[in-house]
Amino acid sequence: MPDLSRFSHFLKQSNHFSDKDISWICYWVERFCRAFPQWEQNREGAVQNFIQHLSSYKKNYVVTQAQRAVSMYLLFIDTMKGNKKAPVESDQNPWIAYRAQVYRSIQDHIRIKHLALRTEKAYLAWTNRFLDYVERFIKPEWRDEQPRITAHHLRSYLSYLAVQRKISAATQEQAFNALLLLFRVVLHVDVDGLASALRAKRRRRLPVVLTRAEVGQLLSHLQSPYRLMASLMYASGIRLEECLSLRVKDLNFDDETLEVRSGKGGKDRLTLFPKVLHSPMRAYLDDLHLRWERDRKKGAAGVYLPEALALKYPAAQYEWTWYWLFPSKTIFNDERTGTSAYWHMHPSVLQRQIHDAVRSAGINKLASAHTLRHSFATHLLEDGYDIRTIQELLGHSHVETTMIYTHVAVKNKRGVISPIEALARLSP
DSSP states (O other), X not given: OOOOHHHHHHIIIIXXXXXXXXXXXXXXXXXHHHHOTTGGGSHHHHHHHHHHHHHTTSOHHHHHHHHHHHHHHHHHHHHHHTOOSOSSSOSSOHHHHHHHHHXXXXXXXXXXXXXXXXXXXXXXXXXXXXXXXXXXIIOXXXXXXXXXXXXXHHHHHHHHIIIIIOOOHHHHHHXXXXXXXXXIIIIOOOOTTGGGSOOOOOOOOOOOOOOHHHHHHHXXXXXXXXXXXXXXXXXXXXXXXXXXXXXXXGEETTTTEEEEOSOGGGOOEEEEOOGGGHHHHHHHHHXXXXXXXXXXXXXXXXXXXSTTHHHHSGGGGGSSTTSBSXXXXXXXXXXXXXXXXXXXXXXXXXXXXHHHHHHHTTOOSOOOHHHHHHHHHHHHHHTTOOHHHHHHHHTOSSHHHHGGGGGTOGGGSTTOOOHHHHHHHHOO
């Protein structure tokens, strides 16, 4: 098997790939070398057979990734040996350098805008898929060391996603937004007229809502601190990420409110923190404070602070008020800054706990953590609260978004009685 340590170092230093990208590249190189241990005797034939084998059961974008990974490895081998003959592609592989340049430009723009790391990863992933599609199927001509990518190629890719891949409307919208950034900021290409692309048809889906009894059953099957987190989401209507992003300072016991900072769309708002949760929350905070004191005595890392606050107030990351309400158990290494700090609990932890609780409670609905937010809004509507108040508590920009809950509110059907009820009364 090949020694991939030097190759990994080469990728990181020369092409600025992320650790995740490097791990996948090395994975495909290892697969190739294991399948064709004598590849040096007929490298072009080995690569061709490897790609043909993958094409028989892997998707196109996966095959493209594997082919590019093997090409980079062979190019690296030739470079180390001083052999200038290209193995499969030319050793002046333009796509490798071009992709690295595009990724850096997108990363710089996203970080200047202070967008979330999750957004950065999603946008880079869609950029990678789009360039895979262009490289494999479009094969554009090159001018001035850059491929001629046009708005027509974007229309073609969106049509490919909708017609052949049959992705959901929400996923296609995410792809469109990511590639819009690529075309406007990096390529400087006009993308007007995209209405001609075949877009995935949006389906109107009613939200899944639990009854009050089902909410109680769900909460009873959760252990601490997950029961407290789920109770907080149902009590205030906050989203999963908003719940996890709470800090100690965001709890207002006196006025029974919760401060949501930088929610969806970067908006702040106040929502409910009912008194029924005060006692379990105080008990939880007592235990959390002990953990915070232990961290301070050990000189452990602080918590992550938003944007440049750590530079302006460097001591704030160690303060109790800025401590995560639901911190992670391990220290997080920030890919962007290279610093280490505590992050909040990962979303998948609570999602998995709620999923298991739904099954244990025997609830036959596709309920998730977000279902608690839907249930909060629906139950308020059933209790007679006006739609504008609910809109503000949920943080919706448009009341039309909140109006969806009028379709699932059980007590908001205007007392309509089915005619079959009268028929049943007439039956002997």
